[in-house]
Amino acid sequence: xxxxxxxxxxxxxxxxxxxxxxxxxxxxxxxxxxxxxxxxxxxxxxxxxxxxxxxxxxxxxxxxxxxxxxxxxxxxxxxxxxxxxxxxxxxxxxxxxxxxxxxxxxxxxxxxxxxxxxxxxxxxxxxxxxxxxxxxxxxxxxxxxxxxxxxxxxxxxxxxxxxxxxxx
Amino acid sequence: xxxxxxxxxxxxxxxxxxxxxxxxxxxxxxxxxxxxxxxxxxxxxxxxxxxxxxxxxxxxxxxxxxxxxxxxxxxxxxxxxxxxxxxxxxxxxxxxxxxxxxxxxxxxxxxxxxxxxxxxxxxxxxxxxxxxxxxxxxxxxxxxxxxxxxxxxxxxxxxxxxxxxxxxxxxxxxxxxxxxxxxxxxxxxxxxxxxxxxxxxxxxxxxxxxxxxxxxxxxxxxxxxxxxxxxxxxxxxxxxxxxxxxxxxxxxxxxxxxxxxxxxxxxxxxxxxxxxxxxxxxxxxxxxxxxxxxxx
Ligand SMILES: Cc1cc2nc3c(=O)[nH]c(=O)nc-3n(C[C@H](O)[C@H](O)[C@H](O)COP(=O)(O)OP(=O)(O)OC[C@H]3O[C@@H](n4cnc5c(N)ncnc54)[C@H](O)[C@@H]3O)c2cc1C
Numbered sequence: 001x002x003x004x005x006x007x008x009x010x011x012x013x014x015x016x017x018x019x020x021x022x023x024x025x026x027x028x029x030x031x032x033x034x035x036x037x038x039x040x041x042x043x044x045x046x047x048x049x050x051x052x053x054x055x056x057x058x059x060x061x062x063x064x065x066x067x068x069x070x071x072x073x074x075x076x077x078x079x080x081x082x083x084x085x086x087x088x089x090x091x092x093x094x095x096x097x098x099x100x101x102x103x104x105x106x107x108x109x110x111x112x113x114x115x116x117x118x119x120x121x122x123x124x125x126x127x128x129x130x131x132x133x134x135x136x137x138x139x140x141x142x143x144x145x146x147x148x149x150x151x152x153x154x155x156x157x158x159x160x161x162x163x164x165x166x167x168x
Numbered sequence: 169x170x171x172x173x174x175x176x177x178x179x180x181x182x183x184x185x186x187x188x189x190x191x192x193x194x195x196x197x198x199x200x201x202x203x204x205x206x207x208x209x210x211x212x213x214x215x216x217x218x219x220x221x222x223x224x225x226x227x228x229x230x231x232x233x234x235x236x237x238x239x240x241x242x243x244x245x246x247x248x249x250x251x252x253x254x255x256x257x258x259x260x261x262x263x264x265x266x267x268x269x270x271x272x273x274x275x276x277x278x279x280x281x282x283x284x285x286x287x288x289x290x291x292x293x294x295x296x297x298x299x300x301x302x303x304x305x306x307x308x309x310x311x312x313x314x315x316x317x318x319x320x321x322x323x324x325x326x327x328x329x330x331x332x333x334x335x336x337x338x339x340x341x342x343x344x345x346x347x348x349x350x351x352x353x354x355x356x357x358x359x360x361x362x363x364x365x366x367x368x369x370x371x372x373x374x375x376x377x378x379x380x381x382x383x384x385x386x387x388x389x390x391x392x393x394x395x396x397x398x399x400x401x402x403x404x405x406x407x408x409x410x411x412x413x414x415x416x417x418x419x420x421x422x423x424x425x426x427x428x429x430x431x432x433x434x435x436x437x438x439x440x441x442x443x444x445x446x447x448x449x450x451x452x453x454x455x456x457x458x459x460x461x462x463x464x
Contacts, residue, residue, distance in 0.1 A: 004185055006187070022185065023229075023233075024187075026225070042225075045220055046220065047217060047287060050284070059286075060285060060286040061290055062286050062287070062290070064225070065212060065216040065220075066212070066290075067187075067212065067216070069187045069189065070212075070235070070237060113285070132285055134285065135283070135286045
């Protein structure tokens with residue numbers, strides 16, 4: 001079986017895509033190197049830091065520990081496609097209003113987690129937010145700012161969702 | 169959109185991996201029977217960090233991999249009056265979403281302690297059970313509620329207790345977990361040490377009271393040795409005790425546990441593990457006493 005490759009169809013940021021690649025290629029490499037969607041960051045490469053979190057079929061997953069063969073028919077959303085997902089506010093601009101982070105490397109992972117949380121639970125309390133973010137490491141340790149902006153996102157998300165619906 | 173990903177140079181470097189993706193249990197058993205050297209891949213959260221190597225962080229899969237994620241039968245959950253049956257491929261987050269009121273609390277807490285929400289979306293219960301210490305935090309809780317594991321191969325099906333160390337026969341996989349649904353007055357799971365820390369100790373305990381007496385008392389400890397600890401004789405010594413359990417009885421129990429844990433752990437930091445286990449037991453029995461005072 002020299003140089004085995006598989007052909008896969010999946011949805012990436014609401015576009016149907018087809019790829020052919022080795023079955024063990026990591027999803028993060030497919031996203032960043034093959035599709036040039038570099039908003040998703042790589043940190044530890046072991047599923048521990050949460051920098052590479054994306055949405056797979058509506059759930060947050062660490063893209064560094066997903067091999068290509070799991071992608072068949074999956075629905076993948078990266079930070080670049082987040083604004084297009086129905087039912088969630090513009091998390092990126094809400095985040096920018098507070099500017100909680102220092103280097104920002106963890107931001108996309110954090111925003112993906114908040115998006116998934118808001119999809120499942122439109123009014124999470126602080127405990128639920130902390131629990132949701134428990135897999136996201138901030139490399140600058142700016143956790144209090146992070147929590148502050150997460151609370152800001154949640155507080156304003158309803159209004160923004162409404163505004164988005166009217167304007168959209 | 170069509171994208172051809174690999175350049176020729178990369179191709180030569182890629183391992184020659186063949187991934188099988190069976191769609192039925194019978195297909196899986198046939199395939200695994202023919203290729204027993206294959207790596208079974210469920211959620212991959214244990215396997216991938218182990219296999220990811222090198223500057224490019226490539227996953228170095230062995231030649232043959234069997235992916236369980238398309239086998240519908242292994243994702244089923246069913247509940248009868250006496251049991252909760254869970255397919256081995258159910259992601260932990262899916263099991264948790266059934267809710268605390270259906271899953272025994274001690275099992276719920278153990279599953280909830282695993283990793284973080286994103287890991288639990290991928291990690292499966294079967295993968296957890298089949299992982300070695302300290303990557304199998306669910307096992308002490310499953311052991312304490314007398315869960316049983318269904319193992320299947322082409323040559324048949326067998327059931328083993330969750331606490332028994334699994335020695336798979338060639339071509340055999342874990343397919344189902346059966347949890348008896350019993351009422352407990354107190355059930356608790358506690359983990360000392362962080363996620364995946366090599367010295368994590370997990371403790372699971374359940375107790376039932378009747379007329380001022382400790383009617384039923386179970387506990388199981390993970391991480392003290394390669395096999396999860398449970399000793400029914402020790403449990404039986406406590407059963408029938410008047411509540412709250414007296415200091416004298418607790419001391420006797422602690423020394424019994426001390427003896428039973430022995431010094432035979434093959435894991436590093438054996439002394440720390442044993443001391444932590446004893447402390448967790450002490451904490452458990454204090455809480456049983458406290459709870460019994462509240463209830464009785
Ligand atoms: C960041 C992080 C944090 C973690 N935290 C914890 C933690 O707190 N507690 C904990 O216990 N673990 C933890 N883990 C380890 C791991 O996530 C869990 O053990 C998980 O449940 C493994 O399940 P899986 O489906 O991903 O297994 P896989 O990685 O797919 O498989 C694990 C092993 O089981 C075998 N296997 C899987 N399914 C079957 C089956 N049905 N039949 C036979 N063999 C099978 C595989 O061949 C492999 O050897 C963590 C991992 C990461 C990356």
